Amino acid sequence: MEENKQNLKLLQVMIQEMELALSEKAMTSSDDHAQHIFHQGMIAASDINGFLSKRRKELNRSFLL
Amino acid sequence: MTEILATVVRSVFIILGLFFITKLLGKKQLSKLSFFEYIVGITVGDIAGTLSMDAELSMRDGLTAFLIWGLVPLFISIISLKSKPFRDFVEGKPTTFIEKGKILEDNLRKEKFSADELLEQLRKKDIFRVADVEFASLDSNGELNIILKKAKQPLTAGDLFDDLPEAGVPHAVIMDGTIYHDALKNAGVSREWLNIELAKRQVKAEHVFFAQIDEQGQLNIDLYNDSLKMPEIKQDEHLLILMKKIHAELEWNSLTAKDPVLKMAYKEYSKRIDELITKAKPYFSLEE
Known part of the structure; x- marks a missing residue:
């Protein structure tokens, strides 16, 4: 399966779900170290989400050209 | 004929x-x-x-x-x-029957309402003491509207908490096996999200009689075949599977990308998710 708009959208939905689940874990966790890891995960998810949004826009633009 | x-x-x-x-x-x-x-x-x-x-x-x-x-x-x-x-x-004005716990007899007479009828109407609304009523009026459609005194009003969540979240509205997203895209849009979720939720429960839309997204954004499903048991999804197990799936997708994109910059970006993100899985896994409660 090649990189395409549909796959990227699906991946983005999964990333957003992961971010939400990690934020829930961070909120319910009493361990400081675990909280730190979950927060790092949320940052990674947010970075990937931003990258995928940018990538989808690029694909849209190349499609229009 | x-x-x-x-x-x-x-x-x-x-x-x-x-x-x-x-x-x-x-x-x-x-x-x-x-x-x-x-x-x-x-x-x-x-x-x-x-x-x-x-x-x-x-x-x-x-x-x-x-x-x-x-x-x-x-x-x-x-x-x-x-x-x-x-x-x-044309429609008439509401007539006040009780004000600050006192019955306004003239208004009762004007509307040909007896005290017994007034008490009966109050009893229908679980009010047995006229003194508990702050205000009661008869609307033009014949309905008696009542406001109880502050001390007699039932306690609500709003009295206890200042910042209550909005109640929200549930959305019926599948009916008779048909997915309603307008309802999905109103619920603020995508078709992909629904597909993932259905896949988690190992069911297809055509097997679902009714599915509703509740105020908390949770999907509740009623299947045609009530004897079928949907797998119970453990939150941590699901998160781990999700992270592994994301890792695999990113890895695959890094392998298939032709542009070296893109290839590297996907590789880098896949590595970050892989590290996250390794670090977070000990804090997950997983069934062996």
């Missing part, structure tokens, strides 16, 4: 006429009708019934009466909407 046919034709036309008149008059519930609207409704129904049954009646006269009884109330309701004094004149 021709008489029967004439009755059928008349009746069908009258039913269609009634349908359009009720559409024109709007969708006020029966309990919300004013006395005037109530009388108009009965009269229009009576004209329609008589016109439908009595072949000797002139159709022209009947339709004229039918239209007048349908259109005059329509004009009255349009003017009522625009003019408050006219509305008060």
Whole structure:
């Protein structure tokens, strides 16, 4: 399966779900170290989400050209 | 035979006429009708019934009466909407029966309401002491509206907490196996999200009789076959599977990307997710 708009959208939905689940874990966790890891995960998810949004826009633009 | 046919034709036309008149008059519930609207409704129904049954009646006269009884109330309701004094004149004003725990006897008399009837109406709303009522008024549709004194009002969540989240509205996203995209949009979720949620429960949309997204954004599913058990999804297990799936997708994109910059970006993100899985896994409660 090649990189395409549909796959990227699906991946983005999964990333957003992961971010939400990690934020829930961070909120319910009493361990400081675990909280730190979950927060790092949320940052990674947010970075990937931003990258995928940018990538989808690029694909849209190349499609229009 | 021709008489029967004439009755059928008349009746069908009258039913269609009634349908359009009720559409024109709007969708006020029966309990919300004013006395005037109530009388108009009965009269229009009576004209329609008589016109439908009595072949000797002139159709022209009947339709004229039918239209007048349908259109005059329509004009009255349009003017009522625009003019408050006219509305008060047509629909009447609410009459106050109780103020600060005291019964206003003159108003009761004016509306031909006895004290017993007032108490009965209060009892229907679980109020047994007139002194507990801050304000009660009789609306033009005959309904008694009551405000209890502050100390007697039931406690609500809003009294206890200042920042309560909005209640939200549940959305029916699947009915009879059909996915409703408008409902998905209103719930703020995508078709992909629904597909993932269904896949988690190992069901297909066509097996679902009814699925609703509740106020918390959770999907509740009712299957056609109630004997089927959907797998219980453990949150941590699901998160781990999700992270592994994301890792695999990113890895695959890094392998298939032609642009070296893209290839590297996907590789880097896949590595970050892989590290996250390794670090986070010990803090997950997983069944062995």
